[in-house]
Amino acid sequence: MAVTRRTSRDIRSESRLDVLHALLAAGEASRGDLAASTGLSNATVATVVSDLLEGGIVTEARRTGGRIGRPTTRLRLNGSRGRIVGVDVAETYVRATVFDSALDELASAEVATDEREDEHDYVADAIVSALDLALEQSTLEGAPATRDDVLGVGISLPGGMQRRAEVAVVVPNAPWLHVDLLRERIGLPMVVDNPLKAIATAELWFGEGRRHKSMITVNLGTGVGAGIVLEGTILRGAQNGAGEWGHSLLALDGRRCRCGRSGCVEAYVGAAGIQQTLAAIAPDHPLAAVPMQREFIGAFAAALEAPAHPALTETLELTARYLGSAIADLCAIVNPEMITLTGWTAWALGDHLVPAVRRRVLEEAPGDSASDLAIEVSTVRGNSVATGIATIALERFLGDVGLVTTRVPTAI
Numbered sequence: 001m002a003v004t005r006r007t008s009r010d011i012r013s014e015s016r017l018d019v020l021h022a023l024l025a026a027g028e029a030s031r032g033d034l035a036a037s038t039g040l041s042n043a044t045v046a047t048v049v050s051d052l053l054e055g056g057i058v059t060e061a062r063r064t065g066g067r068i069g070r071p072t073t074r075l076r077l078n079g080s081r082g083r084i085v086g087v088d089v090a091e092t093y094v095r096a097t098v099f100d101s102a103l104d105e106l107a108s109a110e111v112a113t114d115e116r117e118d119e120h121d122y123v124a125d126a127i128v129s130a131l132d133l134a135l136e137q138s139t140l141e142g143a144p145a146t147r148d149d150v151l152g153v154g155i156s157l158p159g160g161m162q163r164r165a166e167v168a169v170v171v172p173n174a175p176w177l178h179v180d181l182l183r184e185r186i187g188l189p190m191v192v193d194n195p196l197k198a199i200a201t202a203e204l205w206f207g208e209g210r211r212h213k214s215m216i217t218v219n220l221g222t223g224v225g226a227g228i229v230l231e232g233t234i235l236r237g238a239q240n241g242a243g244e245w246g247h248s249l250l251a252l253d254g255r256r257c258r259c260g261r262s263g264c265v266e267a268y269v270g271a272a273g274i275q276q277t278l279a280a281i282a283p284d285h286p287l288a289a290v291p292m293q294r295e296f297i298g299a300f301a302a303a304l305e306a307p308a309h310p311a312l313t314e315t316l317e318l319t320a321r322y323l324g325s326a327i328a329d330l331c332a333i334v335n336p337e338m339i340t341l342t343g344w345t346a347w348a349l350g351d352h353l354v355p356a357v358r359r360r361v362l363e364e365a366p367g368d369s370a371s372d373l374a375i376e377v378s379t380v381r382g383n384s385v386a387t388g389i390a391t392i393a394l395e396r397f398l399g400d401v402g403l404v405t406t407r408v409p410t411a412i
Contacts, residue, residue, distance in 0.1 A: 012048070013405040015040055016398075019048045020057070020077070024103065025210055028061050028074045049075060055403050056081050057101070077102035082151035084397070085134065086390030087127055088195070088383055089157050091222055094123075096130035097386040098138040101151060103205070103394065105382065109133035124185050127155065131186065152189045152400075154393030155182065156198045156385050158223065191389075191396045195219065196243035198388030199342055199380075200227025200234045205391050207380040208338050215338040216330055217378060218245075220323075220345035222293055224266040228334060246270065250326050268322040271297050271345055277318050282311035294344060301348040320353050324360020331365040331373060340378035350377035 015038075022037045023029055029037070035045045052058035059078040063071040079100035088095045097108040111130045113123070131153065138145040183190055196219065203209045203217045209229055217227040224246030228235040235242045246266035247259050254263030255276065267273045271293040278300075279288040287303070290296040303312055327339060341350050354375055361370050380387065398404040 009405055012051075013403070015044055015048050016051060016403055017395075019045065019052065021205060021210060023058065023075060023077055024205060028076045030072045030074055032072070034075070051403060055401055057398070057403065079104055083135075083138065083145050083149045084151055084390045084394050085131055085153045086198075086383075086386035086388070086393065087131060087153065087155045088198075088385040088389065089123065089127060089155065090385075094126040094130045095383060095386060096127075096134040097383060097390065098134045098145065099387075099390050101394070103387070103391060105387075106139070106145075107134050107137035108383070108386070109137060120181055124181055127182065128185050147188060150188050152191065152393035152397045153186055154198075154389035154391075154396075155190065155192050156195045156389040157192055158195055189393075189397065189400065191393050193389060193392055194240065195385045195389075196225045196227045197234055197236065197240070198227075198385045198392065200229055200243075200388065201391050202380050202384040202388035203227065203340060203342075203378060204229060204232075204234070206387065207378055208340055208376070212336075212338040214334070214336045215340065216334060216336045217340045217342055218327065218346070219343040220269060220271075220341060220349075221343040222271055224270045226330060228336075230334070245326070245330060248326070248329070250322060265322070265326045269319060269326065273322075274300070274315065274319050274345070278311060278315040281314050281318075282309075285309065285311050287312070297345050297348050301352070304349075304352050316349070316352055317356060319349075320356035321360055323353065324357040325364050327357065327375070328361050328364035328366075328370065331361060331369040335369050336373065338374045338376075340376055340380075342378040342380065342384050346377055347381070 018038045018040065019034055022034050026033065026037070031042065031045050031049055034040070034049070035042045038045070040048070049058060056078055058075050061074045061076040063073050079102035081101035084099045084101060084103070086097045086099065093110050093112055095108060095110040098106045100106055109130050111126045111133070113126050135145050135147065179192055182192070199217050199219050203215065208215055213232045215229050219225050219227070226243045226245040228243050247257065247261065247264045249263050250265045250268055251263040255267035255273065256262050257264035257267040268277070275288060275290070275293070275296050278285060282288065287296060287299055290299060300312065303309065304316065330336070330339070341354070354377060358375050361373065361375065378384065395404060
């Protein structure tokens with residue numbers, strides 16, 4: 001197999017990304033600050049900053065200094081360069097979030113969808129409606145943003161894990177087959193990726209990825225998956241399907257999963273799986289009959305704050321056991337430095353789950369694969385899928401204008 005060699009252009013591209021990451025973390029920084037935080041030389045930082053200033057990606061914020069020596073120029077990302085939109089297409093909604101070009105959130109809009117509808121036009125209509133509604137709610141220099149202000153749109157579409165003979169388990173699977181339809185309907189620079197890559201990107205830019213080179217972000221909600229980062233690079237796999245850990249085997253001949261298999265991780269630690277655990281322990285408990293998953297998880301979390309019913313405590317303990325055992329397998333395979341939990345289930349139950357999950361991982365992980373592992377609830381809040389996919393769209397834009405040549409997502 002041929003080894004791809006990094007060129008001087010690639011190295012410069014990586015340096016630009018390093019500087020952008022550092023600026024994003026700091027808000028404002030001098031060239032000296034950027035050299036210290038990135039480990040790049042002062043000369044390299046000066047060259048990179050010059051490139052980014054010329055491209056309008058970075059701007060001079062202000063000058064500081066005393067009576068002695070030259071004033072220091074503080075730099076920041078240029079939020080006025082344009083707008084980036086991240087679109088999270090999920091089972092029951094499409095949410096579009098507008099960011100400025102410094103990746104600060106400006107506005108968002110959500111369109112409810114029927115998970116039983118999988119026609120291409122139906123999903124495309126929802127995406128376009130959410131995009132236009134979000135743009136109407138955002139402003140650029142005091143006026144509503146328009147499509148002309150948009151530098152790029154990122155759309156997160158879950159991949160298809162269901163078997164061909166099964167009913168589709170997620171609405172958004174259909175548009176993968178007709179991306180040209182989306183491009184035509186949206187009419188803007190566009191990139192498509194899946195939610196696991198989006199949450200991993202969000203963690204890289206805004207969370208623990210700024211401090212750890214090898215890490216995993218576990219998404220807990222209706223679905224379950226893992227965004228995997230190895231040596232600072234998102235693991236994608238041959239068909240961009242890496243990270244579908246929720247459909248790996250936890251229990252032989254176990255519960256039926258919505259993907260068509262039996263015994264998947266998702267069938268035990270997805271929201272529906274947690275409710276199924278409660279129903280098996282206490283069939284008559286009122287929470288076992290709550291029809292909506294988010295409502296169930298919210299009520300479960302609230303009930304845990306008071307002296308909890310024994311059935312809820314047992315459900316939490318079993319869920320932590322399932323999740324810890326499944327994470328132990330990830331440790332054996334990937335050996336990460338850090339694991340973060342994200343998604344609405346993680347935000348609701350994470351503080352209750354994490355201590356027991358840590359203990360289970362240490363018990364189950366082979367050898368020393370988890371001895372130094374940190375497990376925390378992600379600090380990236382809000383819609384991390386929309387944030388991540390918008391960041392991928394920004395990376396795509398940087399590639400289009402020639403500032404980044406590495407780690408640029410494939411244009412779709």
